Amino acid sequence: MPEERIIKSNQRVKDHGEVFTPSKVVKLMIRQPEIQDNLNSLESTFLEPSAGEGAFLVEILKQKLHLANSLSSSIDEYNENSLVALSSLYGIELLEDNVERLVMNMFGEYFAEYINVVTKYKVGKNQHVLDSAKVIIQANMVQGNTLTRLNNDGEELLFSEWKMLPISHGVKKVRRLEYTLNSILDKSGPVDSYPETVNEEIDLFSGTDIPEIDPAKIKKTVDSIKYVDVNIVDVYKKLVQ
Numbered sequence: 161m162p163e164e165r166i167i168k169s170n171q172r173v174k175d176h177g178e179v180f181t182p183s184k185v186v187k188l189m190i191r192q193p194e195i196q197d198n199l200n201s202l203e204s205t206f207l208e209p210s211a212g213e214g215a216f217l218v219e220i221l222k223q224k225l226h227l228a229n230s231l232s233s234s235i236d237e238y239n240e241n242s243l244v245a246l247s248s249l250y251g252i253e254l255l256e257d258n259v260e261r262l263v264m265n266m267f268g269e270y271f272a273e274y275i276n277v278v279t280k281y282k283v284g285k286n287q288h289v290l291d292s293a294k295v296i297i298q299a300n301m302v303q304g305n306t307l308t309r310l311n312n313d314g315e316e317l318l319f320s321e322w323k324m325l326p327i328s329h330g331v332k333k334v335r336r337l338e339y340t341l342n343s344i345l346d347k348s349g350p351v352d353s354y355p356e357t358v359n360e361e362i363d364l365f366s367g368t369d370i371p372e373i374d375p376a377k378i379k380k381t382v383d384s385i386k387y388v389d390v391n392i393v394d395v396y397k398k399l400v401q
Contacts, residue, residue, distance in 0.1 A: 186215045190223070199223050202231070202244045203324065209306040211251030213258055214265040217301075221249055221266060225273040235281040239289045240332060242277075243392045246270055246293055247322035247334075251301045252341075256312070259303045266297045291396035296322065309341045316354050317341040325389060334395065336387040351384045 189195070198204040202224065208216050228241035249266075253259045270293050278285050299320040304311040311317060323335045337350040388399035 183215065183219075186219055190216070190219055195220075199227065202228060202241055203248055205248045205250065207250040207252070209252050211253040211258070211262055211301065213261040214251065214301075217249050217251050217262070218265050218269050221246065221269050222273070224248070225270070229273075229277055235278060235283050235286075238277050238281075239286060239393050240391070242270070242274065243289065243292055243296065243395075244322070244324060244334075247296050247300070247392070249300060250319060252304050252306045252317065253301070254303070254305055256303055259301060262301050263297055266301060267294060270297070286393070288393055288396055292393055295396050295398065296320075304341075306341075309345075318354060319344065321350070322392065322395075324392075331391065333389045334392040335389050336395065338384045353383050 190199075198206070199220065206217070206220055208214075211217060224245035225242055228238060228245045232238035232241050246266075251262055253262055271290065274289065274293075275285065302311065302317055302319065304317040306317075309317055317340060319339050319341065321337045321339060323337060325333045325335055338354075339350050340354050343349060343351050343354075386401040388401055390397065390399060
C-alpha cells in the first residue's frame, strides 16, 4: 500500500506552509464529541478555513450523507436531505489547484454515495440532483485567503447560505442568500452589494487642491444576486428575481 502523501513539494511547503493532514488524524479529530454532536443535524454548518483538497470536509460529508440516508424513507426524501447536508459544508483554500481538487473530491464523494442510494431504491439517477450538487459545491468551496478575507483578485470572499424555508402547501423550498466572509464574521447579515475590488481608499479632502483620481483606485461594488426560492433539487436552474 503506497505511503500517504502529506506534502506535494518542498517548494510548496516553503512558499505556503502547505502540509496535508493524514487521514487517520482527520478521522481521529472528527470523532471528537463536539464534532460528532453537530454531525447529528443535517443543517449544522462547518467551515474549513484551510481546506486543502478536502480531507476534513469529505469525511464530514460522508457522515452527513449517511445521516441523510437514515432519515429518508424514499428517494425523493433522500434527494432533498442529501443536498441539505451538502449545502451545510463550506471551505476556503488559498491555492487554486487545491480548490479544483477540493471541488472534485466533494462531488466524487457525493456522487458515489448517491449512486449507492439510488441502487438501493432501484431507481435511475436524477441528473437535476447531481447538477444541483455541483452548483452548491462550487458556491461553497472558494479560493481565497482566510486571513485577508480576499481571493487572488482582491475580491471579498463570497458565500451562499441555503436557508430551508417552512413547508408550504406540501413543498419544501430553499432560499439562497449571499454573504461576504466579513458579513458572516461581524454578523451583519446578507449583503445587498459587496466590493468587487479592494484598493487603497482615497481621501478627497487631504489637501487644498482637488486630487487627481486614479479610476483603478476606486472601490467598485456589485449588487448581490437575488435568487428565487425553489425546491433544493432545482437550485441548478439558478433562477433570479
